[in-house]
Amino acid sequence: MVTTVRLAVIPGDGIGPEVVGEALKALDAATSGTDVRFERTPFSLGAARYLETGDTLTDDDLEAIKGHDAILLGAVGGVPGDPRLAGANIERGLLLKLRFELDHYVNLRPSILYPGVASPLAEPGDVDFVVVREGTEGPYVGNGGAIRVGTPAEVANEVSVNTAYGVERVVRYAFAAASARPKKKLTLVHKTNVLVFAGSLWKRLVDEVAAEYPDVAVDYLHVDAATIFLVTDPARFDVIVTDNLFGDILTDLAGAISGGIGLAASGNINPDGRFPSMFEPVHGSAPDIAGKGIADPSAAILSVALLLDHLGHADAADRVRGAVAADVAERGDVARTTSEIGDAIAARIGATVGAH
Amino acid sequence: MVTTVRLAVIPGDGIGPEVVGEALKALDAATSGTDVRFERTPFSLGAARYLETGDTLTDDDLEAIKGHDAILLGAVGGVPGDPRLAGANIERGLLLKLRFELDHYVNLRPSILYPGVASPLAEPGDVDFVVVREGTEGPYVGNGGAIRVGTPAEVANEVSVNTAYGVERVVRYAFAAASARPKKKLTLVHKTNVLVFAGSLWKRLVDEVAAEYPDVAVDYLHVDAATIFLVTDPARFDVIVTDNLFGDILTDLAGAISGGIGLAASGNINPDGRFPSMFEPVHGSAPDIAGKGIADPSAAILSVALLLDHLGHADAADRVRGAVAADVAERGDVARTTSEIGDAIAARIGATVGAH
Numbered sequence: 001m002v003t004t005v006r007l008a009v010i011p012g013d014g015i016g017p018e019v020v021g022e023a024l025k026a027l028d029a030a031t032s033g034t035d036v037r038f039e040r041t042p043f044s045l046g047a048a049r050y051l052e053t054g055d056t057l058t059d060d061d062l063e064a065i066k067g068h069d070a071i072l073l074g075a076v077g078g079v080p081g082d083p084r085l086a087g088a089n090i091e092r093g094l095l096l097k098l099r100f101e102l103d104h105y106v107n108l109r110p111s112i113l114y115p116g117v118a119s120p121l122a123e124p125g126d127v128d129f130v131v132v133r134e135g136t137e138g139p140y141v142g143n144g145g146a147i148r149v150g151t152p153a154e155v156a157n158e159v160s161v162n163t164a165y166g167v168e169r170v171v172r173y174a175f176a177a178a179s180a181r182p183k184k185k186l187t188l189v190h191k192t193n194v195l196v197f198a199g200s201l202w203k204r205l206v207d208e209v210a211a212e213y214p215d216v217a218v219d220y221l222h223v224d225a226a227t228i229f230l231v232t233d234p235a236r237f238d239v240i241v242t243d244n245l246f247g248d249i250l251t252d253l254a255g256a257i258s259g260g261i262g263l264a265a266s267g268n269i270n271p272d273g274r275f276p277s278m279f280e281p282v283h284g285s286a287p288d289i290a291g292k293g294i295a296d297p298s299a300a301i302l303s304v305a306l307l308l309d310h311l312g313h314a315d316a317a318d319r320v321r322g323a324v325a326a327d328v329a330e331r332g333d334v335a336r337t338t339s340e341i342g343d344a345i346a347a348r349i350g351a352t353v354g355a356h
Numbered sequence: 357m358v359t360t361v362r363l364a365v366i367p368g369d370g371i372g373p374e375v376v377g378e379a380l381k382a383l384d385a386a387t388s389g390t391d392v393r394f395e396r397t398p399f400s401l402g403a404a405r406y407l408e409t410g411d412t413l414t415d416d417d418l419e420a421i422k423g424h425d426a427i428l429l430g431a432v433g434g435v436p437g438d439p440r441l442a443g444a445n446i447e448r449g450l451l452l453k454l455r456f457e458l459d460h461y462v463n464l465r466p467s468i469l470y471p472g473v474a475s476p477l478a479e480p481g482d483v484d485f486v487v488v489r490e491g492t493e494g495p496y497v498g499n500g501g502a503i504r505v506g507t508p509a510e511v512a513n514e515v516s517v518n519t520a521y522g523v524e525r526v527v528r529y530a531f532a533a534a535s536a537r538p539k540k541k542l543t544l545v546h547k548t549n550v551l552v553f554a555g556s557l558w559k560r561l562v563d564e565v566a567a568e569y570p571d572v573a574v575d576y577l578h579v580d581a582a583t584i585f586l587v588t589d590p591a592r593f594d595v596i597v598t599d600n601l602f603g604d605i606l607t608d609l610a611g612a613i614s615g616g617i618g619l620a621a622s623g624n625i626n627p628d629g630r631f632p633s634m635f636e637p638v639h640g641s642a643p644d645i646a647g648k649g650i651a652d653p654s655a656a657i658l659s660v661a662l663l664l665d666h667l668g669h670a671d672a673a674d675r676v677r678g679a680v681a682a683d684v685a686e687r688g689d690v691a692r693t694t695s696e697i698g699d700a701i702a703a704r705i706g707a708t709v710g711a712h
């Protein structure tokens with residue numbers, strides 16, 4: 001029986017379309033000859049669309065996207081400082097709007113230092129952890145405001161909203177993930193000594209869910225201390241669970257120590273399955289190198305692996321990851337184009353068909 | 357004419373008293389034979405005091421401290437998880453209370469990678485920057501709350517409060533600092549694309565003050581990207597200005613990449629001089645190694661250098677920094693006790709008397 005997956009594809013801006021092209025090659029290679037096929041719908045969204053039409057994400061766009069099983073996104077965002085984008089906030093109006101409207105309450109960001117990949121750390125050790133970042137609450141809710149704007153008496157507030165409902169579900173996801181991994185360790189990262197209300201809530205729910213997972217070792221770190229350990233001892237981490245803003249910060253740092261943001265993949269997941277989950281590289285649209293064909297598509301391709309995992313095709317996902325790992329192991333210093341890298345990885349994926 | 361500085365000394369908990377003892381040796385060595393003398397008043401504050409008396413910081417303590425010209429603090433905080441401290445929040449009730457009540461709106465945290473000091477980075481480059489962290493606003497104001505606590509319907513909010521008054525003064529301090537440094541570069545770190553209200557305020561005030569400093573090059577980074585550059589290219593930074601929480605996170609990371617938190621010094625400064633400024637190592641009370649005489653007093657000693665700078669004794673400050681630099685350059689792998697390190701540095705400071 002052939003399954004058809006309706007995939008919404010948002011190439012986006014800058015290098016987004018370039019890396020998405022290669023990610024789709026990888027997807028084809030990983031699923032050719034299997035019983036799953038991907039029916040793709042392209043969506044033109046991002047800074048370019050905004051500049052053309054003035055729209056960021058219309059209700060119709062959102063409804064159309066909701067009619068899909070999953071989303072692959074390249075990157076969105078225009079040239080920093082472009083005066084025509086001054087009034088727009090593509091991040092809030094498009095990327096965060098998708099995450100919030102589609103209830104992507106788990107933002108999954110694995111960090112693996114593949115053999116052969118240079119790390120900026122002198123002694124990286126064994127980097128293999130995953131950050132489970134909350135995706136629908138915290139300081140990202142957009143619940144702020146300002147008075148007397150533009151005057152010396154301006155006051156600007158930002159409210160971080162945290163609910164037991166929202167924290168418990170992401171904490172449960174993180175415990176289940178930790179329990180399924182060999183190290184079985186979960187580290188809560190927060191700033192409970194300063195953000196005492198939000199911190200107490202997170203701490204309480206981690207303690208409560210921990211009681212159901214006696215096999216998982218639980219640890220706590222303040223966010224400042226966590227940045228130190230990511231640099232000095234990344235091997236101490238297995239599953240990190242944290243709020244939206246801390247997760248944003250920690251995952252860029254995690255990308256930096258594990259081979260660079262060019263390898264960092266992410267999944268914005270709605271585990272209930274009520275809405276399509278969205279897979280995207282952690283990197284941005286990089287307008288400075290757009291159109292040159294030199295962007296590294298690896299993070300986008302690894303995001304396809306997360307997509308395949310999510311859809312239950314673990315074998316295909318492993319083949320994609322294996323092909324990327326093999327490719328990066330042999331990269332050396334040779335400069336290749338985006339499509340040369342994509343072709344090489346797709347060929348490696350193809351070569352493993354039937355090997356599993 | 358001999359100046360007398362009234363110095364409040366808060367040794368605190370854990371390794372606090374040990375490192376403060378060595379810091380005071382360095383202070384003696386740096387000022388002996390000069391026309392400044394320090395009259396010290398010890399204050400017993402911290403977890404130990406709380407456990408004895410139930411007090412964290414009384415109004416009388418605060419008034420007495422206000423009667424001083426400066427404060428030297430070791431570290432405060434009890435053993436994590438000590439049930440007797442469950443109700444107390446030494447951080448909020450003592451450390452942050454001092455910073456807020458004494459209007460320490462500049463939290464100054466230099467990062468220098470001294471020659472000979474091992475960095476966890478494979479290619480650290482030339483690390484020499486200073487973080488100017490806002491100290492009296494942002495998510496640290498304690499302006500949060502929770503409803504239905506302990507139930508599945510709990511909501512916990514944290515409010516970040518940012519004012520033009522508070523942001524402008526710290527931004528002005530940062531520009532003045534940048535203008536006085538050879539590189540003359542200022543990087544604002546925030547998350548303007550998500551925290552749009554607070555972000556716009558910071559951006560506006562940086563732009564406004566920048567107009568008065570045409571000699572200073574101005575740069576902006578999102579906080580997540582800033583963590584990447586701290587690891588991959590720390591030499592790009594000169595003066596970083598940022599909010600209270602981002603500054604907390606970035607300075608621990610900065611400590612990690614520039615020789616460890618054992619060398620990270622800080623000043624909580626009230627530039628108006630209305631209240632005494634407070635100097636403290638960035639590290640905590642480290643109860644696990646307390647009483648063993650093995651804590652590295654270097655960060656506390658470097659905090660004395662910041663104290664001397666603040667009081668206008670730049671020569672003495674330079675001698676302290678020079679002595680620490682010389683000591684760390686020759687450290688190698690020999691384990692020394694806290695007081696051996698302190699004695700060695702004090703001796704080096706003494707040897708430079710009159711050299712300036």
Ligand SMILES: CC(C)[C@H](C(=O)O)[C@@H](O)C(=O)O
Nearest residue numbers: 091092095248282549550580
């Ligand atoms: C672009 C921005 C809104 C986004 C975020 O802060 O979540 C990005 O940094 C990320 O991590 O995906």
Ligand SMILES: CC(C)[C@H](C(=O)O)[C@@H](O)C(=O)O
Nearest residue numbers: 193194224447448451604638
């Ligand atoms: C102890 C804690 C409240 C404090 C802070 O968050 O400011 C510490 O981490 C620091 O950086 O001095």
